[in-house]
Amino acid sequence: xxxxxxxxxxxxxxxxxxxDLVLTRASNAANVEDWDSLAHINLVTSIEKHYKIKFALGExxxxxxxxxxxxxxxxxxxxx
Amino acid sequence: MTIDRLSLDxxxxxxxxxxxxxxxxxxxxxxxxxxxxxxxxxxxxxxxxIFLLAAGFQPTFHPSEYGRFYEEAVLEPGDLxxxxxxxxxxxxxxLNVQSPPPVHCSEAEFQGYVEAELGRYxxxxxxxxxxxxxxxxxxxxxxxxxxxxxxxxxxSSGGMSRFLLAMxxxxxxxxxxxxxxxxxxxxxxxxxxxxxxxxxxxxxxGYKILHTPEANCALARxxxxxxxxxxxxxxxxxxxxxxxxxxxxxxxxxxVDKIQIGRETPVAEAYTAFQEYxxxxxxRGILLAVCSKNNEEVARQGxxxxxxxxxxxxFAAFKANWEPKHxxxxxIAKELNLGVDSFVFVDDNPAERAIVQAQIPGIAVPEVGAExxxxxxxxxxxxxxxxxxxxxxxxxxxxxxxxxxxxxxxAATFADYGxxxxxxxxxxxxxxxxxxxxxxxxxxxxxxxQFNLTTRRYTLAEMEAxxxxxxxxxxxxxxxxxxxxxxxxxxxxxxxxxxxxxxxxWLMSCRVLKRDMELAMLDALVENARAAGAKSLQGRxxxxxxxxxxxxxxxxxxxxxxSTDPETQxxxxxxxxxxxIPRNRHxxxxxPVHG
Numbered sequence: 263x264x265x266x267x268x269x270x271x272x273x274x275x276x277x278x279x280x281x282d283l284v285l286t287r288a289s290n291a292a293n294v295e296d297w298d299s300l301a302h303i304n305l306v307t308s309i310e311k312h313y314k315i316k317f318a319l320g321e322x323x324x325x326x327x328x329x330x331x332x333x334x335x336x337x338x339x340x341x342x
Numbered sequence: 343m344t345i346d347r348l349s350l351d352x353x354x355x356x357x358x359x360x361x362x363x364x365x366x367x368x369x370x371x372x373x374x375x376x377x378x379x380x381x382x383x384x385x386x387x388x389x390x391x392i393f394l395l396a397a398g399f400q401p402t403f404h405p406s407e408y409g410r411f412y413e414e415a416v417l418e419p420g421d422l423x424x425x426x427x428x429x430x431x432x433x434x435x436x437l438n439v440q441s442p443p444p445v446h447c448s449e450a451e452f453q454g455y456v457e458a459e460l461g462r463y464x465x466x467x468x469x470x471x472x473x474x475x476x477x478x479x480x481x482x483x484x485x486x487x488x489x490x491x492x493x494x495x496x497x498s499s500g501g502m503s504r505f506l507l508a509m510x511x512x513x514x515x516x517x518x519x520x521x522x523x524x525x526x527x528x529x530x531x532x533x534x535x536x537x538x539x540x541x542x543x544x545x546x547x548g549y550k551i552l553h554t555p556e557a558n559c560a561l562a563r564x565x566x567x568x569x570x571x572x573x574x575x576x577x578x579x580x581x582x583x584x585x586x587x588x589x590x591x592x593x594x595x596x597x598v599d600k601i602q603i604g605r606e607t608p609v610a611e612a613y614t615a616f617q618e619y620x621x622x623x624x625x626r627g628i629l630l631a632v633c634s635k636n637n638e639e640v641a642r643q644g645x646x647x648x649x650x651x652x653x654x655x656x657f658a659a660f661k662a663n664w665e666p667k668h669x670x671x672x673x674i675a676k677e678l679n680l681g682v683d684s685f686v687f688v689d690d691n692p693a694e695r696a697i698v699q700a701q702i703p704g705i706a707v708p709e710v711g712a713e714x715x716x717x718x719x720x721x722x723x724x725x726x727x728x729x730x731x732x733x734x735x736x737x738x739x740x741x742x743x744x745x746x747x748x749x750x751x752x753a754a755t756f757a758d759y760g761x762x763x764x765x766x767x768x769x770x771x772x773x774x775x776x777x778x779x780x781x782x783x784x785x786x787x788x789x790x791x792q793f794n795l796t797t798r799r800y801t802l803a804e805m806e807a808x809x810x811x812x813x814x815x816x817x818x819x820x821x822x823x824x825x826x827x828x829x830x831x832x833x834x835x836x837x838x839x840x841x842x843x844x845x846x847x848w849l850m851s852c853r854v855l856k857r858d859m860e861l862a863m864l865d866a867l868v869e870n871a872r873a874a875g876a877k878s879l880q881g882r883x884x885x886x887x888x889x890x891x892x893x894x895x896x897x898x899x900x901x902x903x904x905s906t907d908p909e910t911q912x913x914x915x916x917x918x919x920x921x922x923i924p925r926n927r928h929x930x931x932x933x934p935v936h937g
Contacts, residue, residue: 279358300384303549304354307385311351311555319547 266332273312277304287329313339345396347709350559357388361395370400373569376427376476377403378411378466380438381552389562397566397575408550411438415466419473427476429572431565432466435528435552436483436506445490445500452499452508460512471522477572479524479565480517482510484532487541524568531560534723567725577706577726578680580623581671583689584634584641584662586712588620588652589613592852593644594636594792594888604649612714617651619718624656628727629678631659633670633687635855637792637890638662664855664891666759667694668701686726688717691853692825697762763858763928766823770859771932772866775809775816782830783818787847791888794849795881795895813838815870819863821854821929828854834863836870841877843867848881848895862926864899868919880904881915 271285278296291297297305309331310316315338325331345353345360353360373394377383387403394401404425406414411432414422422430440462443455463480470478483506489495496503510529517525532540535557545551553561570576585592590602590609602610603617624630630652634641641662645654654660659677661670667689675682683704689695690712699707708724710717756762775783784805791797800808808814819832831854835847845867850859871879881896896915897903904914 273355276355277358279362303384303545303551304357307545307555308351308355311354316544319544322548 266335267328269312270309270328270332270335273305273308277301277308285328287332288327290327309335315339315342345392350555353389353392353559354385354555357392360392361388364392364395365400367395369398370395371398371573372400372402373429373573374402374404374425374427375569376406376422376425376430378406378415378430378432380409380411380434381546382408382550383433385551385555386433386553386558386561386565389559390565393562393566394569397570399569399573409438412462412466416469419469422470423473427474429479429569430470430474430476431479431526432463432481433561434481434483436486436502437552439483439505439509442502442505443500445498447500449499452505455505456508456512459509460516463513464516467516467520467523476522477524478522479526479568480513481526481528482513484528484540485537487537524572526564526568528561531564532557535560564725567728571728575683576728577628577686578684579629579631579658579674579678579686580620580721580727581631581633581674581685581687582620583691583694584632584636584644586690587688587714587717588617589644589647589650590714592792594640594852595789598640598643598647601644601647603644603647609714610649614649614651616714616717619721621651621656623727626727626729629658629680630656631674631678632657632662633667633674633689634662635664635667635852636662637888640888666697666701666856668698671698671702671705686721686724688721690714693766693823696765696825697756700756700762700765760928766825766857766928768821768823768857768929769932770822770862770929771820772817772862774870775805775818777806777809779818779830780805780809783816783833786830786833786851787849790849790851791886792852793855793892794847794889795845795892796847796884797886797889798847808835815843815867815874817863817866817870819850819859819866821857821859823857832859832863834867836867836876836879838871838874838876841875843871843874843876843879845879845881848892858926858928860895860899862929862931865924865926866931868922868924871919876919878919879917881917882912883915884910884912 267285267287271283274285274294275281275283278294278301280295283294285294291302306317306322313335315335317334321334325334348356377387383405387405391401391403404421404427411434415430439459441455441458443452447455467478467480470476485506486502489503491498491501495501496507498504513525517523539554540557542551542554542557567576582588585594590613591600593601603613604610605614620630632641638660642654642660644650645652659674661674663670671682671685671687675685681704682702685702686706686708687695687698688708688710689698690710695707695709698705706724706726708720710720756765781802784800784802787805788799808816815836815838817834818830820830821828821832828851832850833847834845836843836845838844867879879901881901883893883896885893899917901915901917904916906913
């Protein structure tokens with residue numbers, strides 16, 4: 263779990279070009295600078311590539327914050 | 343910065359940082375590109391921006407509102423006019439076809455559907471040409487993702503495949519007749535990648551991005567080639583290595599009769615095919631040049647081989663010598679009076695590629711690997727020689743050339759040759775002959791002709807006996823660098839008589855020339871000679887037709903001349919080792935493992 267958070271933090275730092283960004287489970291589009299809808303697409307594409315998983319249609323609309331994202335990634339990795 | 347070596351995943355992840363870093367370079371040439379899209383274009387634009395920055399352009403984009411390519415070009419061109427684009431890119435796809443023929447469409451009705459659809463695009467092109475002075479780049483159509491009629495889909499007048507192919511033919515005709523309209527051959531790009539890797543339905547349903555990241559990368563690279571071509575920045579010269587690039591084998595060692603070219607073996611076939619590809623480039627106006635570490639006379643013989651497709655007359659410049667390749671390439675550029683940024687360099691040796699890439703800013707050095715069967719495909723994919731209509735002369739080329747010159751001089755290079763050698767991260771293993779290597783030692787001894795001081799041959803049995811004989815000091819050297827392991831590439835064999843060690847053999851593979859490996863060997867030789875009680879080394883150079891490159895070997899290593907036989911020109915050299923100080927600075931030596 264901590265691992266996924268750390269890896270997501272790396273991906274967010276790269277995509278948003280914010281090398282000092284600190285991500286927590288409570289991080290969301292409202293409290294992370296520049297996490298707009300375009301950045302969101304780029305984040306999802308890179309997360310899918312990193313974990314070699316695919317989010318199903320509709321799954322992403324359910325996510326409120328990074329915590330939800332971690333849980334979903336973990337569930338997908340466990341099901342692999 | 344060479345972004346060509348980044349993976350697609352890294353390009354996507356680090357795009358913001360890359361853009362920031364690349365955009366801070368000086369002397370970038372501004373180009374204004376309006377992107378009129380039929381689907382979401384952000385990703386392809388992000389990648390295009392990075393590739394253009396890396397190619398020396400400073401692009402400014404004006405993306406249309408989602409899907410409004412027709413409206414913004416024809417109905418409300420105000421924004422486009424205000425933006426004043428240099429290039430208008432129409433990023434359309436089969437999804438944007440408004441009225442495809444119905445499945446029951448008759449043959450008589452078919453052309454009407456084509457005309458109707460084509461009419462929309464004609465109105466777009468006419469409006470752009472009337473309103474702005476830009477070059478238009480128009481996507482043609484990839485094949486549809488589904489062939490509803492199976493094989494009949496490209497036969498029947500109601501088939502989508504047939505319709506799109508007919509549209510592509512009309513687009514091609516229009517582009518051929520209008521110098522301001524350039525076709526972007528998406529059909530071919532999609533075919534190369536494969537439609538299953540081209541369309542990204544999840545992202546389409548989610549965000550209206552039609553293409554996979556891979557496809558967007560291919561589109562962006564292709565568009566970059568088009569922009570380069572429009573600004574007269576396509577490459578013009580193909581510089582080629584010889585041994586294991588244009589033919590198989592080492593002509594200096596193997597002789598012209600033994601190089602692999604022709605139809606006799608699969609390897610020879612592959613080199614012949616690559617020569618044919620180079621020749622077809624020459625026929626369409628690309629200049630060919632040779633840059634090879636070879637004896638010039640020997641190198642030229644390769645093209646007199648009866649099966650060589652390429653002949654000497656096909657080359658605009660020919661450099662075969664032992665100087666560093668980047669110096670030869672700069673000399674070729676001077677000779678041809680062309681900038682090195684119009685050069686592409688092909689060499690099977692990754693170390694040569696690295697130094698040329700590092701020392702000559704702007705030159706293209708594709709990672710061709712060492713498999714000749716792949717060279718042409720890799721070159722082709724790079725789109726280095728993209729041609730374009732002559733209308734591009736409107737665009738200011740001279741200014742761009744100036745910018746590039748300034749940029750080239752500012753770019754970093756290695757401070758000196760030593761720094762380059764250090765960058766190779768070389769590690770050597772040097773040790774006394776071991777049974778496990780005797781086969782390889784005998785083989786190398788018998789096939790090395792160029793870097794070989796005495797050209798003495800030994801049978802395997804003789805070599806085995808020498809390995810056991812304590813009057814001999816036989817050393818082998820293996821060298822690896824950051825590109826991989828070169829294997830066992832050098833041998834020195836000394837024979838002790840009193841306190842003199844006579845060097846019966848000193849040879850090295852030309853693959854590791856000018857790496858200071860001979861210094862590392864000399865260090866080890868002196869150490870071993872001292873331990874055996876020798877006080878001096880005595881070397882011998884026996885000239886042959888092929889070993890002229892080592893005529894000054896002992897002189898360069900600081901040996902004193904003793905005598906020269908006036909008849910054979912064989913020279914004897916001597917080195918007092920009492921005060922010898924180790925000389926190797928750039929190769930890390932592994933401690934030998936015994937037992």
